[in-house]
Amino acid sequence: xxxxxxxxxxxxxxxxxxxxxxxxxxxxxxxxxxxxxxxxxxxxxxxxxxxxxxxxxxxxxxxxxxxxxxxxxxxxxxxxxxxxxxxxxxxxxxxxxxxxxxxxxxxxxxxxxxxxxxxxxxxxxxxxxxxxxxxxxxxxxxxxxxxxxxxxxxxxxxxxxxxxxxxxxxxxxxxx
Ligand SMILES: [Zn+2]
Numbered sequence: 001x002x003x004x005x006x007x008x009x010x011x012x013x014x015x016x017x018x019x020x021x022x023x024x025x026x027x028x029x030x031x032x033x034x035x036x037x038x039x040x041x042x043x044x045x046x047x048x049x050x051x052x053x054x055x056x057x058x059x060x061x062x063x064x065x066x067x068x069x070x071x072x073x074x075x076x077x078x079x080x081x082x083x084x085x086x087x088x089x090x091x092x093x094x095x096x097x098x099x100x101x102x103x104x105x106x107x108x109x110x111x112x113x114x115x116x117x118x119x120x121x122x123x124x125x126x127x128x129x130x131x132x133x134x135x136x137x138x139x140x141x142x143x144x145x146x147x148x149x150x151x152x153x154x155x156x157x158x159x160x161x162x163x164x165x166x167x168x169x170x171x172x173x174x175x176x
Pocket of ligand 1 (some may be wrong): 059060088089091
């Protein structure tokens with residue numbers, strides 16, 4: 001990877017997560033990537049695969065937690081930091097608490113479903129017996145750009161699909 005950020009900085013790991021998100025993008029999935037780090041080493045990584053896996057829980061954070069749990073031989077993952085390109089949803093925030101992840105750093109805020117403060121405040125709710133350190137908005141512009149590019153492309157594809165289906169199946173259309 002290109003070294004444009006200080007090694008092991010938040011930006012460095014977010015940049016890494018962006019590359020994971022790119023894999024989701026290439027697979028037609030909403031581009032979200034996540035990497036779980038302990039002592040500056042990758043313990044697990046993942047990207048959104050809900051569509052291809054037919055699995056509503058296959059978000060990037062969950063995939064990273066699963067991989068890290070296997071690598072560590074433990075579902076508790078203390079002293080770890082999770083870097084993810086989009087603010088976690090309620091499900092992922094809950095999983096991060098169960099795993100005892102120490103710190104969460106995310107890129108883009110999700111103003112519709114974000115559970116790290118934007119809509120819900122799951123990660124910092126003092127009623128849980130574990131709270132995380134939270135940093136949002138790291139490499140935010142890059143993360144937003146990637147998501148917007150994906151949705152723009154998808155909308156365009158849907159428009160083209162619609163256009164094609166109306167021109168090929170319209171009963172009033174004159175063939176030849
Ligand atoms: Zn999620």
